[in-house]
Each structure stands twice: as structure tokens, then as C-alpha cells.
Amino acid sequence: QKEVEQNSGPLSVPEGAIASLNCTYSDRGSQSFFWYRQYSGKSPELIMSIYSNGDKEDGRFTAQLNKASQYVSLLIRDSQPSDSATYLCAVNNYGQNFVFGPGTRLSVLP
Amino acid sequence: DTAVSQTPKYLVTQMGNDKSIKCEQNLGHDTMYWYKQDSKKFLKIMFSYNNKELIINETVPNRFSPKSPDKAHLNLHINSLELGDSAVYFCASSQDFGTGSNTIYFGEGSWLTVV
Numbered sequence: 001q002k003e004v005e006q007n008s009g010p011l012s013v014p015e016g017a018i019a020s021l022n023c024t025y026s027d028r029g030s031q032s033f034f035w036y037r038q039y040s041g042k043s044p045e046l047i048m049s050i051y052s053n054g055d056k057e058d059g060r061f062t063a064q065l066n067k068a069s070q071y072v073s074l075l076i077r078d079s080q081p082s083d084s085a086t087y088l089c090a091v092n093n094y095g096q097n098f099v100f101g102p103g104t105r106l107s108v109l110p
Numbered sequence: 111d112t113a114v115s116q117t118p119k120y121l122v123t124q125m126g127n128d129k130s131i132k133c134e135q136n137l138g139h140d141t142m143y144w145y146k147q148d149s150k151k152f153l154k155i156m157f158s159y160n161n162k163e164l165i166i167n168e169t170v171p172n173r174f175s176p177k178s179p180d181k182a183h184l185n186l187h188i189n190s191l192e193l194g195d196s197a198v199y200f201c202a203s204s205q206d207f208g209t210g211s212n213t214i215y216f217g218e219g220s221w222l223t224v225v
Contacts, residue, residue, distance in 0.1 A: 032212060034213065034214075038151075042218070042219075043200060043216040043217060043218050043219050044153070044200075044216050045216070046213060046214075046215070049213055086151060088153060090214070092212055092214075097143070097155045097158055097166050098143075098155070098204075098212075098214050099155070100145075100152075100153040100154070102150070102151065102152050103151050103152075103153075
């Protein structure tokens with residue numbers, strides 16, 4: 001069973017702080033990794049994708065991938081109340097479907 | 111322009127009824143998906159089509175039947191609706207199925223409530 005795991009949260013951080021979201025996956029053949037943000041009552045929207053070990057930065061967001069540890073994380077710097085949402089980690093293996101984690105609920109407190 | 115659009119957005123129906131959800135994408139993608147998100151927000155694959163061909167058919171009741179008339183459309187028909195079918199159903203698409211740089215894009219979701 002290919003699984004993606006995340007802490008369900010809620011993760012609460014004060015405004016301006018760094019939020020750290022973590023994800024582990026079981027399928028060593030996984031090649032592509034994604035972070036989606038989902039606001040309540042809305043559809044998931046892509047924040048970042050990462051394919052190689054290391055860090056990838058996009059604005060306030062940094063994705064980190066460690067394939068040896070089967071671990072991917074998302075850091076949100078200078079967290080804003082508008083970042084409050086559920087963050088979904090997704091993993092894709094070539095030719096397979098996108099497997100999503102259960103999501104981590106983030107609450108940024110003003 | 112909405113990239114992945116699905117209708118209806120809200121659907122309230124009685125147990126035992128048959129209903130359909132339609133999905134269309136204008137991104138030129140080859141692959142389309144149906145995902146189900148339950149009350150615990152867990153997003154789970156149901157079906158995937160690549161160029162109108164069924165690729166993934168997860169363990170879902172036979173009451174659920176997808177249909178892809180062309181690669182831009184993927185509809186979901188549900189027979190004999192049950193209370194447990196109440197969920198949000200997301201249609202999604204991606205450029206290709208077998209490439210590592212694939213990205214999946216979601217429609218706005220269809221909120222199904224069975225009473």
C-alpha cells in the first residue's frame with residue numbers, strides 16, 4: 001500500500017513566524033512531490049513541486065526533499081493569516097496516480 | 111476561463127437515486143481524474159483516464175461508472191446513491207500520465223449530499 005503521511009494538526013503559529021509542514025511517503029519509487037493548499041470549501045491549488053533532493057524556494061515558500069529519508073517538507077516564512085488552510089502533500093510515481101496525504105491544518109494567529 | 115470545470119457544484123438527492131457529475135478541461139491535457147474527498151478531508155483517487163482510456167480504477171463500488179467521450183471530458187455517473195456517498199468529488203487533469211514533471215489541476219468540486 002503506497003502511503004503518504006502528514007501530521008493532521010492543527011498547527012498553530014503566530015503571524016510572522018515560520019510554519020514547518022512535514023510529509024513522509026512509503027513508495028521509494030516516487031519521483032515527483034507536490035504541496036497543495038486547500039482553503040475550506042475550495043479545491044486544492046498547487047503551491048510548489050519538487051523533483052530533486054535539496055531545497056526549492058518560491059517567494060515565502062521553500063520545499064525540501066530528502067529521498068533517502070523519504071521525507072518532504074514545506075516551510076512558510078513570514079506566515080500570514082491568509083496562509084491559514086489545509087496543506088496537502090502529494091506524491092507521484094511515473095505512470096501512477098497522485099497519492100495525497102491526509103493534510104495538515106495550519107492556523108496563523110494574528 | 112475556468113481550466114477544469116465541473117457541474118453541478120452542489121447536489122442534494124435522495125437515497126436510491128441516480129446522478130451524474132460532468133467535467134470538462136480546456137487545458138489540452140491528456141489525463142483526467144476523479145477524486146473523492148470525505149468528511150475528514152482525505153483526498154482519494156477513484157478513476158483516471160488517459161486519452162479516453164481507463165488507466166486507474168481503484169476499489170470503488172460498481173455503482174460508480176466513469177465515462178470519457180473524449181480526452182477533454184470525464185463524467186461520473188452514480189447509481190443507487192447511498193448515504194455514504196456524500197462527499198466532495200473533484201475532477202482533475204494533468205498533461206501526461208507517465209512523466210515525472212506532471213502537475214495535477216483540480217476543478218472546483220461537486221458537493222454531493224445524499225439524504
